Amino acid sequence: RIRDTHAAISGVEKSISELMTPAPAILPPESTAAEALAFLVKTKDIADITYIYVTDNQTLVGVVVMRDLILAKPAQTLADIMIAEPFAFALDTPIRDAISEVLSRHYPCYPVVDADGTLIGIVRSWKLYERIAAEISGQAGAQVGVAREEQINTPILSAFRMRHPWLQVNLLTAFAAAFVVGLFEDTITRIVALAVFLPVLAGQSGNTGCQAMAITLRGLTLGKLRDYPVHRLLRKEILLGALNGVLSGAVAGIAMTLYALATGATQPVMLGVVIIVAMTGACIGSGLFGVLVPLTLKRFGADPATASSIFLTTFTDILGMGLMLLLATTLIN
Amino acid sequence: RIRDTHAAISGVEKSISELMTPAPAILPPESTAAEALAFLVKTKDIADITYIYVTDNQTLVGVVVMRDLILAKPAQTLADIMIAEPFAFALDTPIRDAISEVLSRHYPCYPVVDADGTLIGIVRSWKLYERIAAEISGQAGAQVGVAREEQINTPILSAFRMRHPWLQVNLLTAFAAAFVVGLFEDTITRIVALAVFLPVLAGQSGNTGCQAMAITLRGLTLGKLRDYPVHRLLRKEILLGALNGVLSGAVAGIAMTLYALATGATQPVMLGVVIIVAMTGACIGSGLFGVLVPLTLKRFGADPATASSIFLTTFTDILGMGLMLLLATTLIN
Structure with missing residues (x-):
């Protein structure tokens, strides 16, 4: 036994x-x-x-x-x-x-x-x-690159061999996001408050996307996506992303305006508006990618959970931080 | 039925x-x-x-x-x-x-x-x-603030009501990380390459921590942590964090040095060293917090998975980005 x-x-x-x-x-x-x-x-x-x-x-x-x-x-x-x-x-x-x-x-x-x-x-x-x-x-772990065979008592070197390759993949995808941020070095030098809000945009759109992805994976696991049309799930998660994005964006936008005022940054209200719009756009994208990442993995014959969080946050990082920096570059002189 | x-x-x-x-x-x-x-x-x-x-x-x-x-x-x-x-x-x-x-x-x-x-x-x-x-x-979703009763066919407004409060908590914790970044505005203005590597540090230490947390939660769920001493799990995850951190840090450090050289940033080799040390420290902390967050939630009578990813990434964000900026401020003139 x-x-x-x-x-x-x-x-x-x-x-x-x-x-x-x-x-x-x-x-x-x-x-x-x-x-x-x-x-x-x-x-x-x-x-x-x-x-x-x-x-x-x-x-x-x-x-x-x-x-x-x-x-x-x-x-x-x-x-x-x-x-x-x-x-x-x-x-x-x-x-x-x-x-x-x-x-x-x-x-x-x-x-x-x-x-x-x-x-x-x-x-x-x-x-x-x-x-x-x-x-x-094993599903929660699979999302961040933990093999389904790893348990609490798996020897440390086996755990290392199974986890580390996915961490290197995560690092590569982080470089992609860093590359996008790097495109806007001049804007960041000009308005350093944007650097402070980089982790806010990335973290918030990432978590919003992980929520959508968790529900999609659960539906796949329990066989509930067989009776539920994908386009309805997509519409729901995109709408939820918009709703969550506007409200998160409003709070973050106010915080940005206050921060800009406190630190004497240029155009504090416009900076707040940039955050609201970027957050809303990023969270809409989070809903979309949260549904599409596991479904795409499944379509290619892979476990829909495998490294899904690593792939998803690549999209949400690039979208969230990229949108914020692009809008700031365009709208703020 | x-x-x-x-x-x-x-x-x-x-x-x-x-x-x-x-x-x-x-x-x-x-x-x-x-x-x-x-x-x-x-x-x-x-x-x-x-x-x-x-x-x-x-x-x-x-x-x-x-x-x-x-x-x-x-x-x-x-x-x-x-x-x-x-x-x-x-x-x-x-x-x-x-x-x-x-x-x-x-x-x-x-x-x-x-x-x-x-x-x-x-x-x-x-x-x-x-x-x-x-x-x-429901465990993967619970980690990012999705209620265990939410399914693929949950109405959009119910889903919104259940998910949004945790997104606001996530936003608050992101402000904490942003506050830490804000303390180093002068350093970022001086060395803007650091802004580019903020999401790398945050993303990498976050994912490393989520791996440790997934294994801890799995052990709790399947009852395996009753026979496995917590101090052994802690030691294993801290060691794994160190090992993963050194190797991720080495790759990221080389990338930082190359980036600094390409963009003409000051002290490119020292910047690379800062990334290696910060990444190693942050990943050691990730292993520690990955074990402690779910165990602490459980000790306080909560579901050990609930919003665990939100709490964990707060720690890893602050640690990863904070260490990088602190080291850069101290070591680079």
């Missing part, structure tokens, strides 16, 4: 088949209830049996629930009392795809069949659920 | 008792297996019965598994075949505390008892697992 748990948590498994165990009770459809009971009495590992699997030439045709076996007359056949055409996972079902299926079916045990419908084994739901918990609990 | 699912996902429930349904089969310990079978045959809702609960004067004393009932002799009593002193949840067990219990026990159904051991009802594990998935899938 401890090894199972470890494997399940480690995140190594890719398809359902790797969580599979042999089916403990397989009988033909013409067996009687009395024969099935006799079979159970003889079985050593009866504690492992949740269902009896009914196969015809190795093809899964039904499952028998214990309660129905108790209530059956001894001469009834399993074909009479079985649940026919039961749900089964395919051998190559990716574990990530099984999550929303399991969250809506709630069976204690799932049969696994190959392409011909041959019963290959079973997957116990607790193994799947444990895997689901591990998978989902 | 759909309403159950909705309630489970909405995140409103706080304790186990809110996911509870009445126990469908309760019998005294002196009942025989034959009597129990007769009881099952008469029961309308037999499909709901996973276990028979054995109570003595309403106190839960055991559970009978269907498989054991099938194998029992008709005259055997339930007291003979039951699992005695079964695990049960208390009525007021918080759902969040039940997660690690459920992830290690894997029962299809849990009895719920009051303080006197009286059987009050049962909780089906799928309801708990669904709640666990909803709970954990």
Whole structure:
């Protein structure tokens, strides 16, 4: 059990088949209830049996629930009392795809069949659920470049090897944002108050975008984006970005005007207006990118959470700080 | 079922008792297996019965598994075949505390008892697992101020009401970082290349800290921090911060020196050294705060994920940008 748990948590498994165990009770459809009971009495590992699997030439045709076996007359056949055409996972079902299926079916045990419908084994739901918990609990970390197999007790050098490459990617993307800021060196030299507000624009648009992204990722994880059109989500998050941006921008704009007044900067009111407009624009972009980054990762076959926060904040940093500096350069002499 | 699912996902429930349904089969310990079978045959809702609960004067004393009932002799009593002193949840067990219990026990159904051991009802594990998935899938969002009850289809105004207050908190914390930057206006006016590297320091130390925090939160969620001493986690994350900081700092320091050379800034090599030292210091602090922020939130009885990213990046912003500007002010004439 401890090894199972470890494997399940480690995140190594890719398809359902790797969580599979042999089916403990397989009988033909013409067996009687009395024969099935006799079979159970003889079985050593009866504690492992949740269902009896009914196969015809190795093809899964039904499952028998214990309660129905108790209530059956001894001469009834399993074909009479079985649940026919039961749900089964395919051998190559990716574990990530099984999550929303399991969250809506709630069976204690799932049969696994190959392409011909041959019963290959079973997957116990607790193994799947444990895997689901591990998978989902790794999502927040995946966004900032922590591998899903890393746990609290992962050795430091393994953790370093898995995390550091993403930190270098983050650094590269930070250079992109720095390059944009660098284009406006003259403006910053002229109005140094803008440097003080660089982290405000970057931090605020980044957090607004991470909110939109969190909801998008949650929808993908729980299978809710299948029934919800993407354009509606985009419209909602862009609107939310605008609303949040105007209000954050108003507060930040007032702060900028006060700061400019206190430090004797040029055109304090216009500086405040620059902040409001830049913040609103940046937060609208945050809503857009917050939805698009995970969906784009998914479209390219990647885990939609992987490094998503690193990619997102690149866009929001460039947009937030770039807009502020561009507007200031254009509007303030 | 759909309403159950909705309630489970909405995140409103706080304790186990809110996911509870009445126990469908309760019998005294002196009942025989034959009597129990007769009881099952008469029961309308037999499909709901996973276990028979054995109570003595309403106190839960055991559970009978269907498989054991099938194998029992008709005259055997339930007291003979039951699992005695079964695990049960208390009525007021918080759902969040039940997660690690459920992830290690894997029962299809849990009895719920009051303080006197009286059987009050049962909780089906799928309801708990669904709640666990909803709970954990809300963690990434909780870190940036998205309420755990928000889903993809939450109306825009509700989403706004729940998200905006945390964005204003984020803005306030950004002002704190801006205030620190503002203390060094003269230095920035003198060496404008520092303004260009402000977002690099903030972004890099923030992401490094979010990695440490993700692993800490995962450990808390999956119950792994109970067996793993906090001081070991702290030491590991501080070391990882140092290692990641030195290497990120080296790359960023070289970039700063090249940038300073290209733009004709003063003391380009010393500027590079400032970046290496500041980045290393900031990333060491990131490891420290990444562990301490969620543990502190938990100690104060809050959800350890709530707005944790907002609090963490306040520290990392101030530390990263503050260190860089302080070192530059001290070391560069």
